[in-house]
Amino acid sequence: MAYVISICNQKGGVGKTTTCLNLGAYLAILGRRVLIIDFDSQANATVGLGLDYQKINKNVYHLILNLADFREVIYRARIFSLDLIPSSPDLIGAQVELNNLPMKETILFQKVNQIRNHYHYILIDLPPSLGLLTINGLVASDKVIIPIQAEFFALEGLKQLITTxxxxxxxxxxxxxILGALLTLYDKRNRLNRLVLKNIRRSFPGYVFETVIPKNIDLAESPSFGKTILEYSPSSKGAKAYLNLAKEVINLLEKNISSNNLNNLAKN
Ligand SMILES: Nc1ncnc2c1ncn2[C@@H]1O[C@H](COP(=O)(O)OP(=O)(O)OP(=O)(O)O)[C@@H](O)[C@H]1O
Ligand SMILES: [Mg+2]
Known part of the structure; x- marks a missing residue:
């Protein structure tokens, strides 16, 4: 049974999609079967994996409105054992259409339950809002990773999200x-960044990842080539940080499973 993890922060541009793609890539390379669900109408995760949503017939929008089944919407990424359910701007309409459905908050949860035994990890990339799509994503998840940019209002945003x-x-x-808050776009030479990191660690002890994602140009460039950092620049600082994050996530979630079981999991 997969761990279902949403990558969530209502604030825009904090590194949600970058985290989803690159964490997904490294979990896959570490032997896990991974599905990324792009649940944002911006379709950044879809494009970041090199897919052209205009050429794709059916996507996550069709899945949640029962217009397609899983077989029609799961795509293989170039990385072995990494799959994607793409999004497209179609999803903008879903917010309104979902509103008319009974159990409108649990639609994605029901869908994810149908396939969670096919994967070790299902990562959901969420939009920068706290609307119905985000609520669906959270309800479908067991765990949440909250990427945070180390700036002055970060703590306020984090408190709002925890309340939600x-x-x-x-x-x-x-x-x-909450699996953890993840500091992203971090510049250790920036005094404010260092201060915010210290404050967040103090305010949320045990809920901040040891791994910190540095501001790194390769991470910013890779999606424009439709590649994860693993394919684009595997020796960059950004790549090393996401490899460490993947290891940290595995340690946090799988430490209760004996290494024997884990090997069996990886073989299946
Ligand atoms: N560690 C990093 N170093 C440098 N650039 C980064 C880093 N992380 C993300 N970026 C860049 O910052 C921008 C925002 O990142 P990303 O798209 O991952 O954020 P997001 O939270 O998903 O945004 P949105 O809220 O719009 O969905 C992108 O251009 C991305 O390439
Ligand atoms: Mg995004």
Whole structure:
């Protein structure tokens, strides 16, 4: 059964998609079967894996509205054992259409449940808002990773998101755990960045990843080539950071599983 992890922050441009793609790539290279669900109408994760959403017939929009089944929407990435369910601007309309459906918050949860035994990890890339798509993504998830840019208002945003997650837990009875906040776009020469990192570690002890993602030009360039950092620049600082993140996630989630079981998991 896959761990379902959403990558979430209502703030835009904090590195959600970059994290989803590159964490996914390294989990796959470390032997895990990984599915990325692009659940943002901007389709950045889709483009970042080299797919042209205009040439794709059916995507996550069709899946959640029962207009397509999984076989029609799962695409193989170039990296072995990494799959993607693409998005497109079609998804803008879904927000309105979902509103008319019963159980509108749990549509993605129901879909994900149908395939979670095919993967070790399902990563959901969420849009920069707290609307119905994000709520669907959170409800479908067991865990949340919150990428944070080390700036002055970061803590406020983090508190808002934690409140939203607690509301969902209370109102929908779904257990969602924050796996960790991930500092992204980090520049260690910047005093404010260092200060924010210190504050976040102090305010949320045990909930901040050891791994910090540096600001790195290769990470910024790679999506324009439709490549993950693993394919574009595997020896860059950004690549090393995402490899470390993947190892940290594996340690956090799989440490209760004996290495024997893990090997079996990887073989299946
Ligand atoms: N560590 C990094 N170093 C340099 N550039 C980065 C890094 N992480 C992300 N970027 C760049 O910053 C921009 C925003 O990143 P990304 O798209 O991952 O954020 P996002 O949170 O998914 O944005 P949105 O909220 O719009 O979905 C992109 O141009 C991306 O290439
Ligand atoms: Mg994004």
């Amino acid at each position: 997650i607690n509301l969902i837990k209370r109102n929908l009875g779904k257990n969602i755990e």
